[in-house]
Amino acid sequence: MNRSKKLKNNKSNIVYNIVAYSSIILFSVFCLLPFWLMVAGAFTDESAIIQNGYQLFPKKFSLAAFDTIFAGNRVLNSYKVTVLVTIMGTTLAMILTSMMAYGLSLKTIKYRNQISFYVVFTMLFSGGLVPWYILITQYLKLQDTIWVLFVPYLINPWYMFLLRKFFTTIPESLIESAKIDGANDFYIFVKIALPLSLPALATIGLFYSLFFWNDWWLGLLFVNDRRLQPLQLLLRALVSNLSSEVQALNPNAKQGIIPPAYSVRMATSIITIGPIILFYPFVQKYFVKGLTVGAVKG
């Protein structure tokens, strides 16, 4: 009796497993297929793409797209710039944002509401593009330095409020007892508040690093020095110019070369996702918890 029940259970389990696994497999195929198309497209010969469109397996294998991208060492150099900007930017942004958020979360700070209001107000009503450009180029004179690629984005008010919300969930009694034991505010911040907020910090750190990694806008506006061009800007320019080059009359392309416009688009995607895709698994365990940051109001 007992045994048959177990069997039945097993049977329904098997059905459940089959359904669950097959739907998950199907779903992951849906996710992986476009990704694979991208990889395959990057390695396909341009004329094959023009003739047959993107295909799952390259009919004519070619590295021309990567050849075009890496011509002239510019991509490697930009890679270094972007990695540096992402690391420095994320670190500094995390330090500044969490310090400000923690400060604003403390009830003992007298003007915290006024400061919050100031942050919200400037977040909603900013001076606009041109005054900002003038501030950075003519007053701060940051253009054509590595600093300009991350300093303007060091505090994102949105993330700051997200973190503040998280810090307010730390019980006040905990902070008080630490104080009684003789800890100062900075010690409490570093030893108590930060460790307790790891999920939020990981999430926001990931957001920041993605943000710095993907940014081309600052580079476009403020960087003329070609050695300081961030990766995304360079690749963006590359794709945009190649597409117009296909149409335009490029006499140098006269020797029977087809500018690999289609495959370059795919190849640039592969290049840009590189490090960031490696970063995901490390923060993933915090990520799920971090997603609910600020979801519970109270």
Added chain:
Amino acid sequence: MFKKLICLLLAGIMLVSIFTACGSKTNDSTTTNSTNESSDEAKSGSEKSGSEELAPYEMSAFLPGDTPLHLDEVLEEANKKLKDALNVTLSINFASWTDFPNKAQVMIAAGDETDLIFDAPWMHLPQMISAGAYLDLEQLLNEHAPDLLKAFPKLMIDANRQNGKIMGIPLGDVLSSYHGLWIRGDLREKYGMPPIETIEQYEQYLMKVKENEAGMIPLTWLGNYCIGPNGFYDAGYDVVLFGGNNAEVDIFATADEVEEIVPIYENPHVLEWINMVRKWYLAGLIEKDQMAQKDETGAFKSGKVASIKGDYIVGTIQNQIESIIPGAKVEFISFEGKNDKHVTNFAQWNFICVNANAKDPVRVVKFLNWMYEDQANYDLLRYGIKDVHWVDAGDKMYDLPQGIDASKNYNFPGYTLMWNPNFERTLATSSEDDKFYYKKLRDENMLVPSMLTGFTPDLEPVKNEIAKVSAIWPSTMLPILNGSVDISELPKAQKKLEDAGYLKIVEEAKKQVSEFLANKK
């Protein structure tokens, strides 16, 4: 009470911020004015000191496109020459085509001092001019740029004035645009047909393709657009599309007259075209889904289509198509006689402008002049270092040095800084046809200025009508113009266009043209 006060305060702040936002614009223009004056002073100052003792000057240009490979080497070489000639160090910055317009706009609004900026009527030249972003070059050119004025045919400069002023140097490797079609030469030869010169022959070619090539579309073109004024009903005329592509009033001009301006649905040339294109459509010579076509060049290259709208320079397409379809040949055809004189308005599409905030406009103009002082100067910036990036092939031609990988060579986008019909070289390996058209369109004697040379439509007064008409154009007029809807639908379309204010655009066109012609005399 306290809350109310705060609300009031907030509202006040917002109001103030709105006013300051508006005010900052007027401030901007005054600052540009004042810098204008100061640059004028600088100008007179440098003139007094004479050309022998020029202070060093860092000149910068901002252009669209990709930074050419090896630009630094070439600039280093050019700067040696520029240092001796003008004591100038030149640097050139590029932003991609997608980003260039925005960045240029921000830079100009913020009072950036970059000396040379690319602009074009299809980008934001008119707006920038009315914002006072660029200098009027007339006087500067007359005083400091004799070689430049010699290099550019007078008609080319005069036809490209903006509101009567020279707001930028028009850049073009030829003096006129030229419309036509591409066909597959190998197919034409297969059918034993002579080179195509008339519309009848072209129709025959399309029919032959339909009969012989299963699965091949004889003719298609970009969906949102009518191909008629691209070589069909404009042969022998200079046609101005007043109101832009989707609200157009077609004005037909020749060397000695401008035909009466009528709405598009009464225009005899257009009606003739509509009848013909409908016939072709019903006969299956035009792609059924032409209106949805987005990439006709791609379709042509992959051999799915036998004819598309094409440029007079076949150039790269020939090699591209050959590497996909062995033996394929691209031919440019035009229904204007090959050796007939071409009627044109000498319009150019790209301009290099001098920033109104440039510190030393005189030196900037002198630099522009320097490029045309000597063919060698032009060659250096345009083609790179001689015998390294290019070799002289004689007779105003150039070639790539032996064993150079073209895709890794120096290749400056000339149309953004210097293109000039008298200085531009032709690639020695170009096809005979390409060479022929380059020569023809660079030769003033092969071109006839139309009555409308120098006429620039001012669309500001009918802006609203154009917006309304172009919103309904794709669903009313365009299908008729492209043959997918019968001409019997024309009255309905006419009614809708008239309701949207199309006749106002016609009236404005008439008014502006008659004013232009009156001033001309």
